[in-house]
Amino acid sequence: MAEPLLSAQGLVKRFGGLLATDNVSIEVMPGEIHALIGPNGAGKTTLVSQLTGNLRPDSGSIRFAGRDVTRLPLHARVRLGLARSFQITAVLRDFTALDNVALAVQAHDGHSFRFLADVRADRRLRDSARRGLEAVGLQARAETLASALSHGEQRQLEIAMALAGEPRLLLLDEPMAGMGPEESQRLVGMLRNLKSRCGMLLIEHDMDAVFALADRITVLVYGRAIASGTPDQIRGNAQVRQAYLGEEVA
Ligand SMILES: Nc1ncnc2c1ncn2[C@@H]1O[C@H](COP(=O)(O)OP(=O)(O)OP(=O)(O)O)[C@@H](O)[C@H]1O
Structure with missing residues (x-):
């Protein structure tokens, strides 16, 4: 099996008494769209900030493109092919x-x-x-x-x-935010076309977009990854439905 493009193991990040990332492991394969979902405050942005190098994890390790990047600063990760849209770019x-x-x-x-x-x-x-x-x-x-x-x-x-x-991996932070249904449908089609160019880690609240795009979904709740699997597995996961999805994807 191919080596993951990105592999984070056992990440922990505390803000004072708050455990914002609680022993989270996550992988993205080359050419995969991996979606990260969870309620507000679940720790999605905190997790992605550790992957990009904006935040230093308290413990755990991150490998990207075959290298241990846990201690590399943001710009060195960018040089290796890690890009974060809406954060490193300014129109x-x-x-x-x-x-x-x-x-x-x-x-x-x-x-x-x-x-x-x-x-x-x-x-x-x-x-x-x-x-x-x-x-x-x-x-x-x-x-x-x-x-x-x-x-x-x-x-x-x-x-x-x-x-x-x-980039080899594109981190997308809520790309559908503020879009109408037509615009977000167009963006879904566009992101699907980009899959041949790079892997993607997608944080998104628009569940239609997530379930249309993702090869794999990881669900974060209170800093913990409570489930990770294909869209069908996530849709059918009772714990996920109870903690987050409700009847949204029934
Ligand atoms: N720099 C910080 N200092 C202290 N607490 C923080 C900091 N950044 C985030 N937090 C807290 O960590 C928790 C996780 O926040 P985070 O922004 O990662 O969640 P999120 O899942 O991205 O939320 P949203 O979907 O609303 O963007 C929240 O309780 C937040 O208040």
């Missing part, structure tokens, strides 16, 4: 969609900031940025200012920016 509202992705490609290339004029003149950067926009279905909006994009399109743009570094 510049007065720039076009294409300029935004081109700047992200340039940043991932390891260049310090150059003038936008350079980015606009650099054919390779722009070609690469166009491919990024295409991957998220935003090619027709390349010359549109980011501020004129719809909420859903801005989210697509953020994902295109996260893809600029050609």
Whole structure:
């Protein structure tokens, strides 16, 4: 069997007396979409922050792309191919969609900031940025200012920016938040298409999206992973239904 792309074992994180991550283990295989679900305050963001290197676990270990990254800082994990959308990227509202992705490609290339004029003149950067926009279905909006994009399109743009570094694993923090049903359906289709490019760990409250996309789901409640399995296994798990899902996915 292939080695997991990401494997976290026995993570523990305390905030004072609060056990926000209680001995959690989680894996993501290459090309897998693994969803992390749970009620508000369950510890999803705290867990993902330890995976990215924003937070240091009190104990436990994290392997990514064949290396122990537990003690590596965020930027070193990014270099190994770990990208977090909506956190490491910031859309510049007065720039076009294409300029935004081109700047992200340039940043991932390891260049310090150059003038936008350079980015606009650099054919390779722009070609690469166009491919990024295409991957998220935003090619027709390349010359549109980011501020004129719809909420859903801005989210697509953020994902295109996260893809600029050609990550092996994309961590997505509530990408469907604030979207209407049509927009979130479009994003589901787009994320499904991205599976061939990278694995994904998806935090999401929209259960329709989670059950449509995930190969595997882990359920966190009060910092503990109470279940992990295929969507069918999670749907049929009595403990999960009682603790979280209720009749939502009946
Ligand atoms: N920096 C911090 N200091 C103290 N407590 C924190 C800190 N960050 C998170 N917490 C607490 O840890 C618990 C888990 O929070 P976390 O944000 O990880 O949950 P979540 O599952 O992501 O919630 P949501 O779905 O609402 O985003 C909560 O009780 C929260 O108040």
